[in-house]
Amino acid sequence: MRIPKWKIKGVTDDFTECGCCGRRGLKRTVALMPLDADENEDGTAEDVAYYGTSCAATALGWTQSKVTDTARAAQAKREQRDAYARMMISLYAPVEFAPVREKARLFYGRNRSLRDTGVKATEEVAKLLANARATLADTTTGPARPSRIEDFRRYLVIFSSDQQIHRVLHVPDDEGKRQEQATAAARRAKEIRGSVLVVAALDGEAARDVAYSHRLAPEWIEKAWQDAHV
Ligand SMILES: [Zn+2]
Incomplete structure (x- = not known):
């Protein structure tokens, strides 16, 4: 048996x-x-x-308690992997169809140690995106999670004067509330001598990374959002 x-x-x-x-x-x-x-x-x-x-x-x-503990730990690890996948998609999906040079700028900008090592940015970005999509499509412990650019949401990021993220806020759909938020954020940024940036990402955690990498591919990030939401 x-x-x-x-x-x-x-x-x-x-x-x-x-x-x-x-x-x-x-x-x-x-x-x-x-x-x-x-x-x-x-x-x-x-x-x-x-x-x-x-x-x-x-x-x-x-024992049942060993099962429970192991299952909880495995689930926590899945959630970490999901968060990483959302980050990778939020970062790289916008440059997926950008020229090689743009992709390389973003990839090597984030992975300086891989520059001139023979690691190809185009291949790496394709691999990262494929893995991330597979992770979020996995239905082992529940339905597939959103993973497309169409699923991105807007986040307002306030940077402090030393370029660290001070706050991340989801941008409301309502135009009036959005204006209010933008005004309040501008005021806050002025108080702390920081700056404000609006980015698109799958969630607030991913928005932080997109904000930090924004200068590496600003036009493409904006273009992807426009294409997906017009
Ligand atoms: Zn049973």
């Missing part, structure tokens, strides 16, 4: 039925990826099984 081997991939409240015993109405389930004889992951998101904590514990021969 083959002993089933699994790797805990995370925890989700999107699946509430145990795939082992069929119990329904669970608060959450543990996502389990089957492993092959060599303990390599044997499948894609479609092959993942969702077990209640007690069935997962039995399947793994672990």
Whole structure:
């Protein structure tokens, strides 16, 4: 008899039925990826099984608390990877179809140590974008997350006088509120002798990185936003 081997991939409240015993109405389930004889992951998101904590514990021969802790840690890691993916897309999707020179300027500007090492910016940017899109499209512990330029939102970033980010604010859709925010931000920037920049990104965290890299590709970042939202 083959002993089933699994790797805990995370925890989700999107699946509430145990795939082992069929119990329904669970608060959450543990996502389990089957492993092959060599303990390599044997499948894609479609092959993942969702077990209640007690069935997962039995399947793994672990205590329930070890299952819970491992699942939480795995989920936290997924969320970190998602955040990184949103950052990569927010940074590089706008220059995806820009001339090589523009792409290189942004990529090497952010990765100075890779300049003149034979690492090609075009290939790296394509790889980073492909990985980031795959990460956000992964449905192991829930539906795919927004990943297109069309999903970008506007963020207002206030820089301090030493070019550090002082504040990141989501720009409201309402024109009146937007004006109000811009006026208040300009006033604040003046008080701290800083500056204001509006950028587009998938979330506020990614907006910080886009703001720091903005000078490396300002026209392309703006153009991508315009193309996607006109
Ligand atoms: Zn069960």
